[in-house]
Amino acid sequence: MNAxxxxxxxxDSTMALYYALKMKExxxxxxxxxxxxxxxxxxxVPNIHVxxxxxxxxxxxxxxxxxxxxxxxxxxxxxxxxxxxxDSGVECIYTGALYSQYQKSRIEKLGQEVGLEIFSPYWHVNxxxxxxxxxSLGFKIIISGVAAWGxxxxxxxxxxxxxxxxxxxxxxxxxxxxxxxxxxxxxxLAIDGPIFKKRLKILKDRKEWHRDSGVYIIEDAVLEEK
Numbered sequence: 001m002n003a004x005x006x007x008x009x010x011x012d013s014t015m016a017l018y019y020a021l022k023m024k025e026x027x028x029x030x031x032x033x034x035x036x037x038x039x040x041x042x043x044x045v046p047n048i049h050v051x052x053x054x055x056x057x058x059x060x061x062x063x064x065x066x067x068x069x070x071x072x073x074x075x076x077x078x079x080x081x082x083x084x085x086x087d088s089g090v091e092c093i094y095t096g097a098l099y100s101q102y103q104k105s106r107i108e109k110l111g112q113e114v115g116l117e118i119f120s121p122y123w124h125v126n127x128x129x130x131x132x133x134x135x136s137l138g139f140k141i142i143i144s145g146v147a148a149w150g151x152x153x154x155x156x157x158x159x160x161x162x163x164x165x166x167x168x169x170x171x172x173x174x175x176x177x178x179x180x181x182x183x184x185x186x187x188x189l190a191i192d193g194p195i196f197k198k199r200l201k202i203l204k205d206r207k208e209w210h211r212d213s214g215v216y217i218i219e220d221a222v223l224e225e226k
Contacts, residue, residue, distance in 0.1 A: 001091045001117075004029040004063070006107070009051045011134055011141045011160075012096025012122065012180075014190040017058065018137070019121040020094045021195055028090055029063045030055050031081055035074065046144040046187045046215050050200065054190065057198045057223055075106055082114040092117035098125060099182045127180035131165050138194050145187035147213035149175040156207045156216035160188070187215075198223040 005017045007030035020027050032051040055062035063085065067077035082093065093111060097104040097120040104120055111118040122130060134141060141160045146152070150171040158164060171177040177185050192199035204220035 001025055002089050003027050003092050003094055004031050004085050004090045005094045006031050006033070006096070007051060007055075007062075008032065008048060008096075009054050009189050010096070010144075011139070011188040011190060012098060014096070014139065014141075014193065014195075015122060015130075015134060016094040016096040016120070017060075018139075018193070018195050020119075025092070025094075027060055028088065029085060030058075030060050031063045031065070031085065031093075033074070033078060033081070034064055034066045035068070047189050047218050050189065050218055050221060053200060053221060053223055057196045057200060059197050075110065078107070079110045079114065082110055082116055086114055086116055090116065092119060095120045096122065098122055098127070098130075098180055127178065127182070128165070128169065131160070131168070131179055132162070135160065135162055135165065138192075139190055140192035140199070141188050141190050143186050143216065144189045144218075145213075145215040146185065148177050148183070148185035149212075150177055151186060153207060153209045153214055155186070156209075156214055157205065189218075192226070196226070199226055 003020050003025040005013060005020055005027060007013045007017060032048060034048050052062060065077055065081045067074045093116050095107055108118045143155050143158045146155050168177060168179045172179050200221055201224045202218055202221045206217050206219060208215050208217060
């Protein structure tokens with residue numbers, strides 16, 4: 001089928017893209033919703049600007065749509081984007097939804113209204129197995145935001161590997177931190193992986209910390225050959 005992937009550059013949307021390609025879907029577009037609101041209920045915010053480079057890295061055209069990110073109102077912008085994709089020949093949308101019924105239900109409702117099938121291939125996946133799979137497949141995922149007990153400033157910019165996952169298991173036991181960050185504990189960004197034709201090289205970054213939460217911001221980056 002002609003497909004598009006709702007793509008933020010984070011681990012889950014990257015894995016949704018991986019799955020769609022594995023299923024031999026013809027992925028025509030990546031759709032990135034760029035919210036002006038840091039508190040968007042629907043859309044990933046940290047480093048969303050980097051999706052332009054990531055789309056080039058995986059060699060798939062990017063449809064980028066700006067939204068004010070106002071709760072429920074932002075769905076109108078997403079619906080229009082779905083209409084535009086359908087008009088371009090897209091038949092289905094892949095999402096990286098894991099456990100968020102809020103997001104999944106709204107995306108599926110819009111898909112039904114527009115006439116697009118919605119697939120969330122990792123819905124209700126075992127989160128520990130899922131995180132291990134991401135690492136074992138060779139994806140390079142960094143942490144771009146944290147907001148939970150046990151996740152301090154040192155976590156910002158860290159590459160997720162098996163040791164990090166082991167630490168998350170311990171934090172889950174101690175503070176109930178969700179291993180896959182489905183409670184909003186952290187945000188992530190993919191910088192390389194098996195579906196990447198080029199990797200993201202970060203040239204300039206900074207950390208912003210606000211008492212008990214923070215973000216890792218990429219100010220400058222380029223693509224490099226693998």
